[in-house]
Amino acid sequence: MANRREFIRISSLGLGGMALAGGSLSLVKGSEVIESLFQSQLSDRQRQRVPTYCEICFWKCAGWVYFNEDGKIKKIEGNDNDLNCNGRLCPRGTGGVGMYYDPDRLKTPLIRTEERGRQTFREASWDEALSYIAEKMQKIAREHGPECVALFTHGSGGKYFGDLLKATGSTNIAAPSFAQCRGPREVAFIYTFGESIDSPENTDIRDTRCLVLIGSHIGENMHNGQVQEMSDAIDRGATIITVDPRYSTAASKSKYWLPIKPATDIALLLAWIHVIIFEELYDRDYVERYTVGFEQLKEHVRNKTPEWAYGITTIKPHIIRETAREMGNASPAVIVHPGRHVTWYGDDTQRSRSIAILNALLGSWGRRGGFYRNANYELPSFPHPEFPEPKRTWREAFPGKYNLATTVLANGVCDATIPSADRSCNFKGWIVCGTNLIETLPNQKNTIEAIQNLELLAVIDTMPMEITGWADVVLPECTYLERYDSIRTGQARLPQIALRMPASEPLYDSKPSWWIAKELAKKLGLQAYFDYDTIEDLLDWQLRQIGSSLEEMQRIGVKTFERDADDLYFADGEAIEFNTSSGKIELYSPDFEAEGFDPLPNYTPHEEPPEGFYRLNYGRGPAHTFSRTANNANLTDIMEENSLWVNPKVASQWGIRNDQYVWLRNQDDITSKFPIKVRVTERIRWDSVYMVHGFGHDQKRLTRCYGKGASDTELISRVLVDPIMGGTGMRGNFVTFVLEDPAAIAADT
Template sequence: MNHGTEFSRRDFIKISSLFLAGSAALSTLPSGIVSGLGSNPMNGKGEKIVYSFCEHCFWRCGVAVHVSDGRVTKITGSEYHPLSNGKLCPRGTGGTGLLYDPDRLAHPLIRERKGGKQYYRKATWDEAITAVAGGLYKIHEQHGPSAIAMLHHGFGVSFFKKMFSEIGVNKIAKPSYDLCCGPARQATVLTYGYPSDTPEGFDIMNSKYMLFFGTHFGENMHNTAVQEISEGIRRGAKIVVFDPRFSTLAGKAEHWLPIKPATDIAMMQALMNVLISENLYDKEFVEQHTVGFAELWEEVKEMTPEKAATITDISADSIRTVAREFAFHAPAAFVHTGRRTNWYGDAMQRIRAIQILNALVGNFKMPGGVVAFEKYPLPQPPPAHEHPAYEKEVHSKYPFFPKDEPSNTIASHEIVQQAITGEVKALFIYGVNLPETMTLGRQTALEALQKVDFSVAVDVLPAEVTGYVDVVLPECTYLERYDDLDNGRAFRTPFVALRQPAVAPMFESKPGNEIARMITDKWGIHGVFAPTVEAGLDKKLKLAGSSLEEIKKRGVLVMPATDLYRKPGEPLNLNTPSGKVELASAQLKAGGFDAVPKYTKHPEAPAGYYRMLTGRKPMLTFGRTANNRFLGDLATAQENEVWVNTTVASKHQLSHGEYVHLKNQAGIVSEFPIKVKVTQRIRTDAVYMVHGFGHNAKELKWAYKRGASHNQLISKTDIDPAMGAVGFQNNFVTFVKEI
């Protein structure tokens, strides 16, 4: 296999049906699941329940997998796991749709070239691992470890991070950090001195007043948060939603305020203005536990509700009402930071503004306010080998990119750009469908895939990315494997959870731990992993006074709920330069950035175009569930729609239910049409569509051509200059009826 310049222009290869699971998978389906919705009742023969945790989104809820005669018949929420509490969202129950997907990758594949054409051939595991180990090591020897990068998404990546550490490869990124949680993490570090986590640190169930800026609870279906917000509503909590669209959460709100997109910071400054000018803020907390109040007031004193009304399209009276109600219910009140927090390239400062609002009402570590969850104290065994990592060059470009987050040593968009320029020559892609990932848009992703000398994809399904790489390695699903222990997150009830196989791997798929071990063995590096994955897990658990045998019974070990609230007079001792909450950040100021968040006007749509907003559906987690027949049979999950205000629809002569193509400001037209949803539930200056549809990989037989690809229409991105996250909501679209 030649990994030189001839593969710098690799063609897209359609994976042959001979390499997919095909009808063989359907023959293993329990009757009733073939149609996509049903499941067999327990028949009393060979039954068992295996406790594990889900992989259909990052929340990783505990699941009870019901197995009969070696087949998974249904999946329910684990009553023992604190993130599920016996309940699951639709995606969690739909795990059988992935396990028994007839389009699953069944065999390793290697790209070959013959007669000027490129094609995939079925390979043995030894052939595929030899190709991967050789291709990566050759680039490592010729160009150094910095020429290899890994993009990842999914909990199983821990084994591959350990694998790469053995040869000093430390260029690792998950795109979700750039797009979703990164800005909130770093904003909280700069304000409170600790990183926000998942679930985010809010005492939802005990809150009396909750403010949300575009956070779509009920549509993103983050299980525990949805349960807690439902409990909060039951207890009488009031909700305020600032959102250009009338979302599911807005339907539960006391106030829905259809804010103009890209004006959130102006609104937050106006709320601060009211709190301070009307002496509604918590003076005692601010004086004792914060720094930078005078600098904050100097910045926000001119952003009166009247001025903000001209920017945000929300009346001054409404702004004052929300600020006063927020202060009245504090400290049992909060502004939520949300998920997918980067929209316009100023995301970290936008979340900083949210956390400053929280600090002004003194809700930190108070019932119903902002809280700091704790982690289960699971000691980590020392690594088998120590290798110095090369310097994280990203910090010279983005000074506030995290220095303590091992899943991200560089921004994912930097890896993509370095692949295009030639600095990165090999891509190892774990669970990331790069052409449909909101990093820099589809065309940029494809250019990166075509430019690198060597590339590998480890995945379950034949998504778009698997048509461009040199080697495809089929991983078994989360229901067929062990992964590392899950204790990397904090929660009100600290826990450590186990992922364990409910059934044996199907076809020739293998678990990630075995794939990583085979690659290191090919490198001649032995002893990196325990003799078996079970032995490695047991060793870790015994350091905490437990064992694999014990945790397998319920799939989780749980500590008593921690005391989340501060005592009267208790010092905060925060890990900030001042030891206090930083309303004005000394670190940002020293780095040449605004110490206090400032409102900056963002581009407006060209005439006849509309800002493209995006989100998700309860049954969809983008690429992970797009081809899931169990979920896809639900009518609302079969395709996405474009929400268009009735006035805009009339202007463009659009009818409800009609199919149109979308064209963005750069002239890119959606490959597939999308159905129009005419509604008054969205502003006239924006449209809305769910991400994760419009797949052009024919091998995804269910997802193929369903709806339009949001990622294809991203041609403009805005990078947060402080911490390197990617914003993409300065893209605009119009409607094309005929192409």
């Protein structure tokens, strides 16, 4: 293919001299000059601190940015009134300054060009870059329809591009946070309780008497409020039960650690349900009052005894019984945690359903110490013309499939970008904002093949992540510390809003997403949808509708409201109408049945690793978010590379020493680009290995993290798709060790 995209390693040649060589005026100005100007615009109060909410992860904790004597950003601390963080940011939020100061940041718009047969980026002005994107978008709209452009987004900036896309007539707005992360649990809880979990989770951990974690590694995932409340629960003597093939940090805080054989969780859950029903440990009144399908469930699990599960899970029957009794004794102040990243084996919605059913039996939904009822707060939208009705959506690419998916599948859009004769529309343009799709979507070969078929790939990011190397146009977004964004709303125990305002003028020639989207809208003749001069006008208008103002929010950062009613938990005997087909909690799901899926969850065996191979498990480290923080100096100081956890028995079989670097090869013969340091540890089973996600970057411009550690994503080539909602199960990949440098071996032969 003549114009096949090459991955451009944004090189030091292209960008290194930019601070001097850049064409636009703002590049010539030193950042210090800009900052001192900015400081002079701030009031005395704001020169002390300005409010923000964090963008390093999705928890969006509210905080304050403080300055040095010379007006430069010094540190970020949590806002005491924020319900998400209670004044305490996590290491990533505290280290947010490292994102702002990162010398490797994207600094100016870039356009792909060809020089002497080699593809490279050239620096461009904003006007030129946005015109380029607008022309491509219009061409795609003309030739294929506007709905052939899709948006992939993670984080705050995506809202504005979402509005832009809707204005063009496309609703194909995908967030990997659904089908690559928490989608299965949302669908499972919707079809059990009539509500999704969403974020932050409504788990009442601080008041629980028993917390059950199934592969959920709170403490290694720094979901701030959850970590804080788990600590409170430890103080209050709550029982923690952790199910994990790895002795996680949470497992080390637990009364019970169940080192389950990977991929057998549903068997354990069914056995727990069996014990809770047949030992009559369930909340009888709650089950009678609120649920349907109990008798069918009871019949369904009649034979699912702990002895049955023992052979599958390797968890001893008496431990299954004891832990079930712990849950029963704590009921209803018990949480079988729904987890967050739950796309594991392709039957994840059914596993999440088992979890939902267990919670229903224990009467924990809507109860103190179980799941509280969210208070939500929404702001009125700024007036704009109605969005046009899209002519087609992504769903038409998958007739009859994934009907229960509640949002766009990122992997679905990716798949439907690869041309196929049986589809009327293939995606032709992607706008990617704040998500490094190469490290986000499994099966990289598929992702890259899709990209090769695009007429437009525009990437908005703060850092030269791998996805930027495939882009036609790269737009440098300023960091969250340099911009306003939408007011943070959402769910919590109390309704609350939070403001993010700039603590600095954008460094280099970077811009906030709201500005980029609005300017792009102008080029597309869609400015009516962004009918405000600046985002301050928009935010102030919104805030005034609810009796606040931008000025007030600049002063206080977060504002908390009263709940409409005193209904954090169900009242005794309260009549509740659940948002399900029957109006009850559905233990048995007629909706699943109608779609051709098991109305009650079943355990099905999964493939096991062949001889000499080990299941590849992955998770989070507390100092990093996905792959996006891997280059942050404050956070690489804490963790600069991932390591591979290997059981000592396995290590001795292979003669692998602690701290030795090895390469990994998976079942599809894909070898990791970079070696990974082995951590020989008793903390993991012998049938699996484990690494923290987000390392092994091969974009050289990420100078701190280039080549550090290995990427789990590149080894996840086999995807176990959940037939119910299209989630991409990613824990069905097996790896073996390669002890010699594969590049050297290849050179020899």
